[in-house]
Amino acid sequence: MRRQGGLGKNVRTVNHRHLGRVLAGAAVAATATAVLIGVTLPDSASGGEGSGGGPQGSAAEQGQAARQLPGVVEAAPAQGKTGKGRDPLTDAERKRARALTLGQSFRESGEDVTGGKGPEQLSTDLAELTPDEVGAADPPRRADVTYYDYSDDTYVTKTVDLGSGKVERTDTQRGVQPPPNRDEAREAARLLIADKLGQELKKDFKDATGKALTSPDQLTVTGFVYRTGVDGPGPAATRDCGKHRCVRLFTKVTGGGPWIDTRQLVIDLSARSVARLGS
Amino acid sequence: MRERRLGRARARFAAALGATALVGTAAVAAGPAQAAPRVPAKAPAAAAAECSAAYTIQETLDGGTTWRMCWHYESKAGLVLDNVSYQPKGEARPIKVLTSGKIGQIHVPYDDGKNEYDDLTGQGFAQGLQQLSPAECPGGTIKTVRVPDAWDPDHPDVKGLCATTRARGHAYRMNDGQKLYQAQGKDLLVYTVNQVGWYEYITEWRFAGDGTMSMQVGATGTLSPMDYDAGDGRGWPIGKGAKDYATSHAHNVFWRLNFGLDGSPKSKVEQYDSKTTATAGRIPTTKTTRTPVGKELAGDAAGARWWRVVSTAGKNKDGHPRSYEIVPGHTTKYQGRSYTKHDVYFTQYNKCEQFASNNLPNCGAGAGKSVDKWVNGQTLTHPVVWVNIGFHHIARDEDQEPMPVHWQGFQLAPRDVTAMSPLTPPALTRHNGHTED
Numbered sequence: 213m214r215r216q217g218g219l220g221k222n223v224r225t226v227n228h229r230h231l232g233r234v235l236a237g238a239a240v241a242a243t244a245t246a247v248l249i250g251v252t253l254p255d256s257a258s259g260g261e262g263s264g265g266g267p268q269g270s271a272a273e274q275g276q277a278a279r280q281l282p283g284v285v286e287a288a289p290a291q292g293k294t295g296k297g298r299d300p301l302t303d304a305e306r307k308r309a310r311a312l313t314l315g316q317s318f319r320e321s322g323e324d325v326t327g328g329k330g331p332e333q334l335s336t337d338l339a340e341l342t343p344d345e346v347g348a349a350d351p352p353r354r355a356d357v358t359y360y361d362y363s364d365d366t367y368v369t370k371t372v373d374l375g376s377g378k379v380e381r382t383d384t385q386r387g388v389q390p391p392p393n394r395d396e397a398r399e400a401a402r403l404l405i406a407d408k409l410g411q412e413l414k415k416d417f418k419d420a421t422g423k424a425l426t427s428p429d430q431l432t433v434t435g436f437v438y439r440t441g442v443d444g445p446g447p448a449a450t451r452d453c454g455k456h457r458c459v460r461l462f463t464k465v466t467g468g469g470p471w472i473d474t475r476q477l478v479i480d481l482s483a484r485s486v487a488r489l490g491s
Numbered sequence: 492m493r494e495r496r497l498g499r500a501r502a503r504f505a506a507a508l509g510a511t512a513l514v515g516t517a518a519v520a521a522g523p524a525q526a527a528p529r530v531p532a533k534a535p536a537a538a539a540a541e542c543s544a545a546y547t548i549q550e551t552l553d554g555g556t557t558w559r560m561c562w563h564y565e566s567k568a569g570l571v572l573d574n575v576s577y578q579p580k581g582e583a584r585p586i587k588v589l590t591s592g593k594i595g596q597i598h599v600p601y602d603d604g605k606n607e608y609d610d611l612t613g614q615g616f617a618q619g620l621q622q623l624s625p626a627e628c629p630g631g632t633i634k635t636v637r638v639p640d641a642w643d644p645d646h647p648d649v650k651g652l653c654a655t656t657r658a659r660g661h662a663y664r665m666n667d668g669q670k671l672y673q674a675q676g677k678d679l680l681v682y683t684v685n686q687v688g689w690y691e692y693i694t695e696w697r698f699a700g701d702g703t704m705s706m707q708v709g710a711t712g713t714l715s716p717m718d719y720d721a722g723d724g725r726g727w728p729i730g731k732g733a734k735d736y737a738t739s740h741a742h743n744v745f746w747r748l749n750f751g752l753d754g755s756p757k758s759k760v761e762q763y764d765s766k767t768t769a770t771a772g773r774i775p776t777t778k779t780t781r782t783p784v785g786k787e788l789a790g791d792a793a794g795a796r797w798w799r800v801v802s803t804a805g806k807n808k809d810g811h812p813r814s815y816e817i818v819p820g821h822t823t824k825y826q827g828r829s830y831t832k833h834d835v836y837f838t839q840y841n842k843c844e845q846f847a848s849n850n851l852p853n854c855g856a857g858a859g860k861s862v863d864k865w866v867n868g869q870t871l872t873h874p875v876v877w878v879n880i881g882f883h884h885i886a887r888d889e890d891q892e893p894m895p896v897h898w899q900g901f902q903l904a905p906r907d908v909t910a911m912s913p914l915t916p917p918a919l920t921r922h923n924g925h926t927e928d
Contacts, residue, residue, distance in 0.1 A: 280629040280630045281629065281630060282624075282625030282626050282628070282629060283623070283625045283626075283627075283628030283629065283630070283631045283632060283633045283653060283655060284625070284631075284632050284633065285625060285632075285633045285635070285650050286632055286633065286634050286635055287635055288635040288637060288648045289543070289545030289546070289635075290545075295542075295543070296542060296543045297541040297542040297543070297561065298541055298542045298546070298561045298563060298573040298574065299542045299543050299545075299546050299561070299563065300546065300563040300564060300637060300639075301639070303637075306639070333640070334566075334640065335566035335567070335639060335640050336566070336639055336640060337565050337566050337639060338563055338565075340591065340749075340842055340845075341590075342840075342842055343590075343756035343840055343873050344756075346590050346751060346756060347751075347754055356852075358851075367851075369851075369852065369853070383852070383853045385853050388851060388853075388860075389613070390567070390612060390851050391567065391612065391613055391614055391615050391618070393640065393642070394642040394643070394644075434614075434615050434618075434619075434642075434688075435615075436608065436613050436614045436615070437609075437612075437613040437614075439613075462688050471689075475606070490605075
């Protein structure tokens with residue numbers, strides 16, 4: 213029988229899997245050891261290149277593998293104001309791209325996930341070059357900036373030329389739902405906790421931690437999109453999902469706690485409501 | 492005589508090894524100095540890969556082959572490699588292969604029909620970039636990636652891109668009766684790890700000295716802790732007895748390759764099919780036919796079928812047009828969705844076509860949201876290649892825990908990019924075509 217009648221059972225199922233904590237701890241330990249080895253080894257040991265060839269080469273290979281040093285960590289490169297060629301967008305370029313694409317009117321008319329003024333800002337990416345621009349001496353650097361406007365449920369992509377500052381294209385789609393950002397996932401968790409369908413989550417949380425769940429900060433959530441039609445017709449309460457911005461959550465107790473299965477719960481961020489999937 | 496020649500070859504081999512270096516290490520901040528990969532005294536003029544040094548990955552491998560590329564990171568697709576070029580020993584300039592390469596989708600349907608994930612466009616694949624431990628990038632450099640619009644705005648930088656070299660065993664072996672020629676190859680390896688839910692995907696790009704590129708995605712992490720179902724016959728029992736059934740599922744990975752062979756966006760695509768005829772009393776014969784792919788195609792792999800992308804802008808020193816052959820790895824083709832029903836798609840370049848399913852940019856009304864819909868008869872002059880490799884994961888006891896990595900991927904193999912293998916030992920460079928010593 214599928215364990216979806218009560219979320220409480222799921223907690224017990226997964227309670228022993230303190231994955232986050234165990235894995236993170238191991239990674240930290242490995243890092244520390246690696247650095248230590250790196251410091252102690254003499255310079256000559258970092259050569260590590262065998263001469264190849266023959267059985268001796270194979271032995272050398274083994275020796276080499278054993279003394280190959282841990283990777284060297286490069287800090288984030290110093291950023292100029294603008295990037296060169298296909299460099300990632302600099303912080304300054306991102307900021308400029310957002311300012312140029314948002315504009316006064318969009319800032320006034322748009323609505324974000326909490327109902328605040330201005331659309332929900334989702335992503336800022338370096339735009340792909342068209343074939344005729346590839347190989348040009350000084351190809352344009354453009355940014356694709358995307359927004360979700362909760363005032364009319366539209367996914368808006370604006371493309372801006374970072375050289376000229378011109379917004380070259382504004383594209384508005386309905387029914388297209390990109391992955392939720394952190395604010396949206398957090399808002400979804402907040403709505404869920406406040407909803408009567410959040411009772412089971414709160415009970416599971418209490419079972420796992422002995423504490424009451426009152427804030428999304430007590431959970432580590434990542435959101436994923438739920439679309440009716442593609443993801444199944446679902447109950448009547450989720451029929452607008454797809455047109456509306458709906459998410460489900462992967463939920464873990466913050467600080468290396470257990471997973472709590474909340475995937476049967478769909479949070480409609482546009483309608484600010486919660487529905488339950490499944491029989 | 493031959494002894495000495497081989498000796499020289501060895502010396503050169505060693506010199507090439509010595510030159511091995513990853514550039515872009517100017518900003519080394521953490522880690523002991525002696526562990527730093529050596530940086531060449533001066534970068535060759537041809538090294539300009541159309542981006543800053545900090546975003547260039549360059550490696551000269553055994554045998555003198557240099558690979559160069561730029562990298563950036565996208566908010567959904569994650570790592571993007573730009574301007575990937577290959578410069579074998581003896582070539583004056585880098586030979587461009589890809590304008591860009593990236594993952595085009597990871598589609599994960601569960602067998603019980605309860606969940607279906609599109610990891611790039613519905614989940615947080617790119618946001619899930621994992622910090623790497625120096626221990627998992629031995630001999631290499633871990634670059635810091637600024638994740639666009641990071642979920643944690645206080646920590647947008649993730650030490651998450653490893654560039655290193657990795658042994659791959661024999662590059663070749665030949666014993667001509669007098670001498671043994673053999674070399675142990677090393678690949679440039681570039682990878683990230685992205686976590687989605689409880690899964691972790693290792694996305695590897697390997698570049699070999701002989702011009703071969705190998706792309707693969709390895710899935711590890713842990714099995715979905717919430718998908719244990721004993722009732723519906725869609726899983727495999729992995730706990731004691733027959734109680735905890737891990738729900739089977741598929742990972743259908745798409746790669747999007749924007750070709751730019753010899754620096755030109757214009758390339759041709761060809762399909763080859765071999766047919767074997769067995770006649771009683773005779774040794775079977777096989778005939779191979781070439782079919783130019785002039786229009787967009789949704790291709791199905793077959794036992795004796797392959798494709799190649801052919802340059803219109805460059806030939807090798809034998810006068811043969813350069814090309815790259817698509818060599819798919821093992822795949823389990825998922826029949827559940829229109830876009831997973833074919834193994835490779837050749838589409839005419841269109842900027843809005845970015846994801847194999849649930850495409851986010853707008854290609855216009857009626858254009859469709861998946862790669863199969865974009866194969867609609869357009870003439871193919873600038874092909875974008877979408878490779879679909881599926882893995883049906885029926886979990887086993889050994890998959891916990893952490894789950895051993897299971898891999899899926901394909902290769903791009905050079906076909907006539909150079910007149911001979913660039914790894915040919917100096918003593919054998921005359922052996923091009925019919926030779927009699």
